[in-house]
Structure formats: C-alpha cells, structure tokens
Amino acid sequence: MRAIEFSEYGPPSVLHVAEVEEPQAGPGEIRIAVRASGISSGETYIRSGRLRELVPVTFPYRTGFDAAGVVDQVRGGVTGVRVGDEVFGMTSTTARAANADFAVLTGWAPKPPTWTWEEAGGAAGSVETSTRVLDRLAVKEGQTVLVQGAAGAVGTVAIQLAAARGARVIGTASERNHDFLRELGAEPASYGEGLIDRVRALVPGGVDAVFDCAGGSLPDLIAIAGDAARVVTIADFDAAAHGVHMSHSAPAEETGTSLGAGADSLAFHGLETAVGLAAEGRLHVPVAAAFPLEEAAAAHELSETRHARGKIVLLH
Template sequence: MAQRPTSIATFVDYGGIDAVRVEQVPRPVPGPGEVLVQVVASGVSHMDAYVREGRFRDAVPLELPARQGVSFAGIVRAVGADVRGFAVHDEVLGHDPAHGAHATHVVVEPGALVRRPARVDWEVAGALYLVGLTAYRLVQSLRLTPADTVVVSAAAGGVGHLECQLARLAGARVLGIAGAENHDYLRSIGVKPVAYGDDLAEAVRKAASGRPVTAMLDNYGRYEDLAAELGVARSRLSSTDDRRDTEIQLYLAGPDRRIAEELRDVAELVAEWNVRVLVSGYYPFTALDRALADLDARHSRGVVVLGMDPTAKQAEYLRQKMRTHHEIAARA
C-alpha cells in the first residue's frame, strides 16, 4: 500500500521567495526514539529567509535541495519504539532540528517537544520556539530589575514586542523605538514609544523623563553608538550581533533538555502571565508565498504564521485585528 502524502516547503538553490516550492512526498514514519507530529501551525521567521538567501552560509551550511521552517506546534500522530513522555493525540510545540517545519508532518525526537498549554492558541504555539526563546534569552542576559530603564529597538517586531513584555515583567521601565504606526500598540502593552528620527538620543532622553537609560535591546538597528551616547554600558547592551548569534544557536539546536525547559517557561509566561504574542499574519499553507512576502516587507508587527489546515478555527486576534482596521478607517 502506498504511503499517504505530506506537503513540504523546499528550495533547490539559494534565493528569494520564488525559490520556494511546496511538494508532495511520502508521509514520514517515526523510527525508534522518534515522534510523528501533524503540524497545525508553523512560524515564519527572518532566520528562515536569511538561511534560504544564503546570508549565513558559513554558520548554517545547507545540503541542497533543502527544506525550511524551525518552529511549529501540532498533534502527535505516531510514536516509534522506546519513546517515553509522549503519546498519540498529545498536543505539542517545539522545533524541527532538520529545519523542515513548513510541512504538514514532521518527525522529531521527543527532546525537541514540550506540551502545548491549553491556553496558548495554536498559531501562537506554532511561532513560539524561535521568537520566544530569542527574546527570553536576550532579556535574561541583561538581568533587568525595577531600577532599570531599558530601550528596545524595532520594539513592535516579532522578537521586540516579546522583549518589551518580558522586560516589564522584570519590573523595568521600557522605551520602545518604532515607527509611528506602531506607537498605539506599544502603549497597549505598557511601553513608552519613541519615533525614529535624526536626533534619536535626545528623543530617548525625553521619553525617559530624566531617568538614566541603563540597558538596551537592539534588534537589527546597529545602535552601538546610540547606546554609548545614552551612557549604556557594553555589558548592558544586547546588540544586533548578540541577537543574530542567539537565533543561529537556536536554529541549529538539536533536542536539548535546557531548551525544552526554557520553552516550557516561555509557554507558561504566555499562558499564565499575560505575555501576549501578536500574530500579524495567519496564512494557510496554500498561501505560503503571501506569508513569506508579508515577512519580507518588514512592516508587520508581531509574528507571521502558517496554518497547515486551512479549515482550522482562527483565534480571537483576527476579530480584534479587523476591529482595529475599522476604527482606523473611521478616524481617517
């Protein structure tokens, strides 16, 4: 009997969005110590794009043709021999060390998975691994306290908006650098917005209301000079390079107990501590090119996610998003 098919995103050579194809292949079968997961949702990250474009050829070598996608959430459909801790029908989230999470099914080891908390929506769980752990690790590295005033650049982005909320949970006062169109959103999560401009240091000082700026989380801004001008010590700066290195480390990670523990912590923060993951785009897998273009445009806030089952129920955030659009149109 022929194996049932599964759909996967692949690319045969380095390139842009037009290099990606969705193919049908035989559904994988878990071997000893492996788990087959039907993917419900999978995050679309800038790391996926950078690797596909060849920007990190030295750090992330590929054997072409290659697959893409690292973060996912889904339902266990089969387990191999010697698997402990997971059973058929368990709902999970995690990462695919083989980088094939943009697919309807993946086979991974149990160490790459944690259970999905019921209060974490599928589309949020699908994106949580890479953006959530990157934000978590970078904020932890600064050891923030209520005495800190921290600046976050690209504050409404996928990692940035989580850094803002985690910094506030640590008690810090947060100033977020973002475009004006994202300022109302930042205020809604307790962040004081700062607009891009010629004299950014002065704008940050004004937003700080006389308090010293003690830390900075820089997301692709190359703001080392800005941090120095604000008096931020190098040990309290999470730089663009720090973020890149963290994301590469997580992208390349195999099954790992420490990572699983951190991912459980992040999922609990989302489920129980009101850390809100903003999904700006939720696309069916059949519209993969649109999801990739949305991310590539670099003007969306929050995260972009693929839903592998286009009939899956979409969460409340879509209704809220439409309501916001109508309110903006009414004010125009």
C-alpha cells in the same frame, strides 16, 4: 507529506511545496502533526542567499523551526507528554523543516488553551530567543530595558517577558505602532535620528540593557546603554566590530568564521514560563498574518517588507 523547501537561492518564488518522506522522532524527541508553523526573517535571509557566506546550505533546504500541533510520536527518554497532546515547540537548529505536515521537535511545552493555533505556531522561536537574550542581559525587577525594533515577532514577545520580570520597557517602532506597543506594556519611542535624545528624555538616568531586534543602530544603542556589554543584538552582523554580542543558537558548523562559533545555549525553559504567563493572561503572541502552507512565498514576501506587526505563520 508536504514540506516547504527551496533548491536554489533567490526571491520568495523559489519556495515550493514538495512531497517528501515523513520524519521520524529519535531518542528524546517527539513528532507532531503540524497545525501551524512560523516564518522567520532569518530564513528569508538564508533563502535569498544573503547569508551564504555565514550559513552553509545543502539543497534542497527545508524551512521553519517553530510549530504547534498534535503529538503523534513519542520516543525513548521523553516524559510528561503523550500521543494526542497539543504542544508548541522548536525543531533542532540543524534539522529545521517545521513548515511541513509533520515536524520533529527537540523542545516543547503544552499549548496554552487560551492561544489559537496561529499564536502557538509562531510562539516558540520568539519566546526562546527573547528568553535567551533577556537571560544574557540578566534583566530583572526594577531595571529599564530598551527593545529596539519592538513591533516585530521577537520584539513583541520580548516586551511582555521583560515586563513579567518586573522591568520597565521602552520599545522603539514607527509612530503608527506606538499604541500597539503600549498595549503590550512598553513605553514607545520612534527609532531613527535623534533616538538617543528621545530615550534620555524618557529615562534620564539611562537604561540597564538594550535588546536589539532590528540592526543598523549599534553606535546609538551603545551610547544609550553606556557600555557595549549591556547591548545584545539578534539582527546586526557587524556586532563584533562594535564589541557587541550577537546572540544566535546555530551550531558552529553552520555559522562559519564570520559569525564565529559562540552560539548561546537554547533557552527552552522559556517555553514553560510562557505557558504560565499565558494562563494568567500576561503573554499574547501577536500574529501579523496567517497564510495557507501553499502560500509560503507570499508569507516570505510580507516578512521582507520589515513592516509585519508580530509573527507571520503558515496554516496546515
């Protein structure tokens, strides 16, 4: 089968399509024939070597951790799914390798019929991450949440999941994306210098929680929240120096001492919540662009611009 991998750190051009053996599902797992899979900014950092001190890599490294497709293997201990079902989900944090013709999933849910394959292929990672952080922040009805970097793959989903919990959502993005954020259910604010004053103008009483999807602004975000404990980041590797929790799901052996071993539990329960919201028309997965599997390098190039509005996916 075809799989995207790289055998050395470097620019997107180090990515290539390799012919490899098909993976086999183990106990408690399923395998899918992949129709679409996601690209994540985190993996562009890994590929470039930016995280080489934090995330050890054994070459060749196969990319991708969320995908959607048709079930073709169901192993022992699995119930509620059959060969031929359409699902979306995630690989294990150690195996990854979802950017391939076949992928083994450890967490999954039925593909909502209202979602295209492109939407489903890029959904699971954003849903799981958003659910994990919103759970840690204990976001609930009546609260106000600030999502920093709200127009990206995770931010766009976080807005909708927070709104579904009954929260008021403020989302930061460039002005060109403000109407887009309003469509998703957020009140927009421009990021950058003056952010504290702009948020306070919208929410004089302050916010209850901050979900940082962008990185680089923790002092301002702490000031907005009033307490570092009310801020969670998925993008700022200096989080510990500010007393902020950085949420990740990588196992201890992957994270090294700089990130620490404090991985959060995977929030796979969010996938079922997403299915219900999608059925009600309350959760959409904005897709910034879709590339053929063979053009994974171009997909990584777009991701590295940090200007993609929504999720970038590969079509198989």
